[in-house]
Amino acid sequence: xxxxxxxxxxxxxxxxxxxxxxxxxxxxxxxxxxxxxxxxxxxxxxxxxxxxxxxxxxxxxxxxxxxxxxxxxxxxxxxxxxxxxxxxxxxxxxxxxxxxxxxxxxxxxxxxxxxxxxxxxxxxxxxxxxxxxxxxxxxxxxxxxxxxxxxxxxxxxxxxxxxxxxxxxxxxxxxxxxxxxxxxxxxxxxxxxxxxxxxxxxxxxxxxxxxxxxxxxxxxxxxxxxxxxxxxxxxxxxxxxxxxxxxxxxxxxxxxxxxxxxxxxxxxxxxxxxxxxxxxxxxxxxxxxxxxxxxxxxxxxxxxxxxxxxxxxxxxxxxxxx
Amino acid sequence: xxxxxxxxxxxxxxxxxxxxxxxxxxxxxxxxxxxxxxxxxxxxxxxxxxxxxxxxxxxxxxxxxxxxxxxxxxxxxxxxxxxxxxxxxxxxxxxxxxxxxxxxxxxxxxxxxxxxxxxxxxxxxxxxxxxxxxxxxxxxxxxxxxxxxxxxxxxxx
Numbered sequence: 001x002x003x004x005x006x007x008x009x010x011x012x013x014x015x016x017x018x019x020x021x022x023x024x025x026x027x028x029x030x031x032x033x034x035x036x037x038x039x040x041x042x043x044x045x046x047x048x049x050x051x052x053x054x055x056x057x058x059x060x061x062x063x064x065x066x067x068x069x070x071x072x073x074x075x076x077x078x079x080x081x082x083x084x085x086x087x088x089x090x091x092x093x094x095x096x097x098x099x100x101x102x103x104x105x106x107x108x109x110x111x112x113x114x115x116x117x118x119x120x121x122x123x124x125x126x127x128x129x130x131x132x133x134x135x136x137x138x139x140x141x142x143x144x145x146x147x148x149x150x151x152x153x154x155x156x157x158x159x160x161x162x163x164x165x166x167x168x169x170x171x172x173x174x175x176x177x178x179x180x181x182x183x184x185x186x187x188x189x190x191x192x193x194x195x196x197x198x199x200x201x202x203x204x205x206x207x208x209x210x211x212x213x214x215x216x217x218x219x220x221x222x223x224x225x226x227x228x229x230x231x232x233x234x235x236x237x238x239x240x241x242x243x244x245x246x247x248x249x250x251x252x253x254x255x256x257x258x259x260x261x262x263x264x265x266x267x268x269x270x271x272x273x274x275x276x277x278x279x280x281x282x283x284x285x286x287x288x289x290x291x292x293x294x295x296x297x298x299x300x301x302x303x304x305x306x307x308x309x310x311x312x313x314x315x316x317x318x319x320x321x322x
Numbered sequence: 323x324x325x326x327x328x329x330x331x332x333x334x335x336x337x338x339x340x341x342x343x344x345x346x347x348x349x350x351x352x353x354x355x356x357x358x359x360x361x362x363x364x365x366x367x368x369x370x371x372x373x374x375x376x377x378x379x380x381x382x383x384x385x386x387x388x389x390x391x392x393x394x395x396x397x398x399x400x401x402x403x404x405x406x407x408x409x410x411x412x413x414x415x416x417x418x419x420x421x422x423x424x425x426x427x428x429x430x431x432x433x434x435x436x437x438x439x440x441x442x443x444x445x446x447x448x449x450x451x452x453x454x455x456x457x458x459x460x461x462x463x464x465x466x467x468x469x470x471x472x473x474x475x476x477x478x479x
Binding site (some may be wrong): 060064067071072073074075079083084085086087088089092093095096099100103106107109110113114116118164167168171172174175178179181182183185186188192193196212213214215218219221222225226228229232233236237 | 332333335336339340343346347350353354357358362363365366369370372373374376377379380381382383384385386387388389391392393397398400401402403404405407408409411412414415455
């Protein structure tokens with residue numbers, strides 16, 4: 001008499017033997033590993049900011065050029081020597097901007113590659129499997145043999161997926177771990193070059209913590225000093241004439257543009273800090289094995305707001321530039 | 323003996339930039355407050371001093387930014403290395419996929435040999451050749467004899 005096991009057909013038997021084996025083999029890979037969907041989501045969200053963040057870098061030199069426009073000349077022939085330039089660092093600021101773009105690109109390429117790695121799939125076999133099944137059918141295999149071939153194909157597909165997923169999860173965890181201190185340092189460094197924490201605090205009227213280095217926002221601060229003097233002094237002399245009113249309109253418009261640039265700088269800082277935090281969260285979740293749908297959504301939500309702020313701030317700048 | 327020139331730290335550069343910024347702002351405030359007192363020549367002279375202070379401030383901001391970027395050099399190197407690791411991982415995934423295809427085709431060939439059905443064996447051989455070469459073009463010629471030739475590497479898996 002046949003027992004239950006031997007009465008099953010061959011494909012089922014193969015599944016019963018191989019599946020637990022596969023699960024046992026891959027179990028060590030699956031504990032304490034990152035959710036690949038979450039990594040992909042992180043990369044996708046960061047990718048949305050790519051075009052916006054490049055605009056800031058080109059305005060390092062832009063601010064310098066604008067500062068040099070705000071110079072009054074005395075009546076009469078051109079003075080000799082000419083007045084000093086408010087900004088003589090244009091070439092250096094171009095280099096600073098280019099360096100910032102290069103640094104940003106290192107970060108974005110890392111995130112992009114991480115996302116590609118998390119999303120890379122062993123799809124080759126899935127395309128091959130049906131072909132093999134068909135070729136066995138046409139080769140005259142009986143139904144049981146065809147079913148065996150089909151089961152072998154399905155199992156091979158599952159094994160391939162699980163093996164590569166396990167490999168990716170293990171490797172991505174290693175990468176997240178090794179890169180996290182550098183990502184935090186780079187995102188903070190990029191944020192500080194555009195707006196330090198002290199700059200942002202000063203801008204909002206709060207107490208400014210010391211240190212942090214110099215930034216794009218400080219260039220804008222210098223721009224504001226020369227802009228104010230350039231307009232306020234003639235306006236104070238002659239506020240109510242038609243020329244004065246026109247001058248005031250122009251002054252307010254330029255102040256608005258400057259404000260938009262400051263907003264963009266603050267948004268840039270927030271975005272970079274958020275990217276660093278999202279990376280750290282990915283690592284923490286991966287190490288704790290604490291993944292669920294809500295966790296994936298949170299990564300997207302955490303990054304969506306700073307990306308949206310950054311995109312809006314930059315679009316205001318582009319409109320002003322027109 | 324001359325003192326060697328020392329590069330500014332980002333914090334030192336920031337402090338100097340802030341000092342010159344504040345002086346320039348103070349000059350601007352004075353020019354505005356004394357707008358009805360100062361002559362055009364005096365305004366012009368003060369403007370030039372104000373611009374000079376802003377220029378110094380911007381020079382220190384630029385120096386500070388260069389210093390910050392230099393400090394990030396090692397960090398950038400680390401992230402580039404990890405990006406390379408991820409890129410190698412992507413290549414490895416493709417290799418794993420290929421190996422799995424060959425192993426599977428080999429297993430199916432084994433099943434077809436066990437079936438003792440000549441046409442099934444031919445088909446199994448074709449599957450293996452396809453997996454190894456990525457093309458089914460050579461399959462008809464390989465249908466007979468190469469079955470044995472194809473088997474040894476299969477056994478090695």
